[in-house]
Amino acid sequence: MTTNQLPTLKLSDEQRNQLQQELGTLLKQRMSLKQALQQQGEKATSEKEELFLELLEVFDALEFFLNYIQENPDPNPKFFKRLPKSLGTIQKKLLNILERREVQKIDFQDTKPDYSVCQVVDLEERDDLEEQTITKVVRQGFRVEEKILRPIEVITSKKPQT
Secondary structure (H helix, E strand, O other): OOOOOOOOOOOOHHHHHHHHHHHHHHHHHHHHHHHHHHHHHHHHHHHHHHHHHHHHHHHHHHHHHHHHHHHOOOOOHHHHHHHHHHHHHHHHHHHHHHHHOOEEEOOOOOOOOOOOOEEEEEEEEOOOOOOOOEEEEEEOOEEEOOEEEEOEEEEEEEOOOO
């Protein structure tokens, strides 16, 4: 016997049948996992495409406004009157897109920042308010389930220096 040769194992018919069954089971599981991965990939691609199509609707609405402004350097006063409502409609479309993907605005009504959902980005000197009172929300915050995607950015009051 040479040193490079592996020993030969003798299997009983029962052991051989058991190994063949286990191998067959593993091959079936492997095929099932491949199919599941393929289906997940197709679903993810489909969801991405759906998101892109929804975002393109928002893009189209914004492009319409930009084109209108370029083509009408002196827009009709009615245009400016309708602008807040039109922009609000675009904002609602965006919020609906986010909500369908379980992204929620953080609902926060307190006057003091909750640092688990708020980030103070600036201070405003105010002697009419108690220290650390929220004076303005700079950017809305969003969450997915319990995870904060972006905190609410706020400006808080501070007493003037004397």
